[in-house]
Amino acid sequence: MRRRRWCFALLPLLAACTPSVEDAAEGAETCGDPVSTCVLGNGMSLQTRETPKVLAPIHVTLRDVPVQVNAVRIEAGMSGMSMSPVSIGLRNTAPSEWTGELILPYCSQGRSDWLWTLVTQVGSGERRTRIAIRVPGS
Secondary structure: HHHHHHHHHHHHEOOOEEEEEOOOOOOEEOOOOHOEEEEEOOOOOOOOOOOOEOOOOOEEEEEEOOOOEEEEEEEEEEEEOOOOOOEEEEEEEOOEEEEEEEEOEEEOOOOEEEEEEEEEOOOOOOOOEEEEEEEEOO
């Protein structure tokens, strides 16, 4: 019985990645190497401390964030898959800099093409920037 409970506890980390109807990655910016910093079309730059891997903490830093932004979060999912996105709020750690840590689940379909959505909030409005990132070991 103890073994069965342990297996059920892992289910959220072993996301089924069932294919969905739409392909959300269309029109997303591409970040080929987030360790080297990716400059986004909106002028902000995204960087990870380590190469993103599933089931391992990924430290994310967003720089050159406009000062009027009052909240930032990252939603991570896979394009064309109907699994719940992983969402984390970033903390304002310095002027125009926000950081946070994210852990991606393992996709049982073996895919590695993650779609991160950067959500910046200014007042009551928000802006969403989609970023395609390949994560080895998915």
